[in-house]
Amino acid sequence: MSGRPNGIADLVDYWNATDPDAVAVQYGPRTWSWAELADRVHRAAGALSAAGVGPGDRVASYDKNHPASLEITLACARIGSANAMVNFRLAPEEVAYTINDAQATVLFVGAEFLPVVEELGDQLTTVREIVVIGGATDQYEDLLAAAEPLTEIRPHRPDDSFLQLYTSGTTGFPKGAMLTYGGMLAHSVTNVEHAGIVEGNVALVAMPLFHVGGSSWAILALYGGASIVVVRELVPEQLLDEIVRRKVTHGFLVPAVFSVLLNVPGVADRDYSAVRELCYGASPMPLPLLRQCLETFPFGFRQVYGMTEACGVVTTLSPEDHRDERQRHRLVSAGTPIPGVEIAIGDPSTGEHLPAGSVGEVLVRSAQLMSGYWGNPAATAQALPEDGWLRSGDAGKLDADGYLYITDRIKDMIISGGENVYPAEIERVLAEHPAVLDVAVIGVPDERWGETPKAIVVGKEIDVEELLAYCRERLAAFKCPKSITVLSELPRNPTGKVLKRELRRPYWEGVERGA
Incomplete structure (x- = not known):
């Protein structure tokens, strides 16, 4: 592909040679040009090499969003090792x-998390060296100042891993998805083209870097030559200020x-003229929230559906689809596959592909896929x-036009009297009720x-009988909840996903199906 880096490992070299003085990274009051970023990545690679880190080895980053974590990832890509990102909420x-x-x-640990590392002490059985960031x-x-820059890129294969991101582990311990040079390159090439990211653009990196919505998004933006704005803390008013002041595109x-941004006073009165589009994903956006966003913000919205195991995005619902009054039903879809990605619906038991309109397990085939789960051949x-x-x-279906509709997680499917019931469909109806703030x-x-x-x-002020009647008006009888419990909050894991196993456990104790 002309006009772009050849791969992830030479990303900083390419843009340093192309436009060394352009701003590559913005973080608080600091900025780094491409020349400065390239030097920092070269020095990080030199420091890791001097510490004995070589091909196939792992280092770990444990911090909130900080440019250092991305520098370490790009340095690992140069020497054939991999950066394992630790969820700081764990x-x-x-x-x-x-x-x-x-x-x-x-x-590598952020200074504010050093007490946790010190508390763990000798429980960290493989760590030989600890480096504090900030x-x-x-x-x-x-470390960077003292390091000898390593400018060479060590040989590697497309299916070697340079970034290891851990799945959220809603059903047990997380698994380390090994994201590869080839997979991340395919993801970056396609999504840069799809979103129209070019030199001079400014990309907001606000989601945690331990998530594909953080690291993969940052890498593809840098691959496209954009300047990235790394946000450490998600403070709503400050985030809006960053978007406007930095002229985020x-x-x-x-x-x-988005839900909390809408509550910032004067949110609709700011100058969003630089913004081309903001993507959303990682969980469904309730229709009332999406409609409010479309009414409040003048820029484009792109829904993305994806997964850690595929380096991120596999389908998108375009900005045009979001504002197409003739096809409003598509707002609840996850859009269509991006170039280079195939989507099929399979029978959960046999894997056999099912026709359009059938609900089954979402299957993905692409060059973006991980090489496997680290040290876990059975799960791989x-x-x-x-x-x-x-x-x-994920459970879902494809319509006749190729639009994907996610119905739920396969493991969360309810089989009631022989009928398959998908909780997400019920949750979508309940989320529309004005008294409901959260639902599972x-x-x-x-x-x-x-x-x-x-x-x-x-x-607030939930009337259970009224809510049940509300469901009966909008859902088939077998889909309607037979009971409703009101809680002050739902249990969630550190990435914010509802822990349904904890909600199920009291009801299934001693019952064969289990939680």
Whole structure:
């Protein structure tokens, strides 16, 4: 591809040679040009090499968003090692699990998380060296200053991994998805073209870098020659200020962030003239929230559906689809596959492909796919069978025009009296009710039907009988929740996903199906 880097490893070299003085990274009051970023990545590569980190080795980054984490990832890409990103929201024992699972030899830790690392002490069995980022004594900056720049790129194969991101682990310990040079290049090339990212654009990097919505988004923006604005803390008014002041053209946010942005005073009165489009994904956006966003913000919206195991995005719903009054039903779809991605719907039991309109498991085939889960061949074989189709674990259907509709997670499907009931469909209806602020639907035991839907809601002045009647007016009888429980909040894991196993557990204790 002309006019772009040849790969991820030479990304900084290409743009340093093309436009060395252009701003590559913005972070708080600081900026780095492409020449400065290239020098920092070269020095980080030299420091890692001097510390004995070589091909196939892992280092770990444990911090909130900071340019250092991206520099370390790009440095790893140059020497054939991989950066394992640690979710900073995890409990200490989960942090230890992630670092030990990755077998990280060098740990880069933000100063505010150093007490956790010190508390873990010798529980971090593979770590030989700890480097503190930021704080009163910034060891990372000292390390770069003392390092001999390593400008060469060590040989690597397209299916080698340079970035290891951990799945959220809603059903157990997280798994390390090995994202590859070839996979990330395919993802970057396609999405840069799809979103129209070019030199001079400014991309907001506000989602955590331990998530594909953080690291993969940042890498593709840099690949396209854009300047990235790295945001450490998600403070709503400050985030809007950054978007306007930095003249952001592109960005990615999760629906929950849009929800809080809409509550900022004067949100509709700011100058968004520089913004071309903002993407949203990682969880469904409730229709009332999406409609409010479309009414409030004048720029384009692009929904993205994807997964860690595919380096990020596999389908998108375009800005044009969002504002097409003739096809309003498509607002609840995940759009169509991006170039280079094939989507099929498979029978959850056999994997056999199903016709349009049938609900089954979403299957993905693409050059973007991970090489597997680190140290977990059994889970790799389950997710990536020999036919080359990634089993997403999501339930969905394709319509006759190729638009994908996600219905739920396969494991969350409720089988009631022989009928398949997808909680997300019920949740979508309940989310439209003005008294409901948050909702989760689970299956609970029923002597007659095997299991039936139950809604767990968060809200103010909830009238349970009125809410049940509301559902009966809008859903088939077998889909309607048979009971509703009101809670002050829903249990969530550190990435914000609802822990339905915890909601199910009290109802299934002693019952064969289990939680």
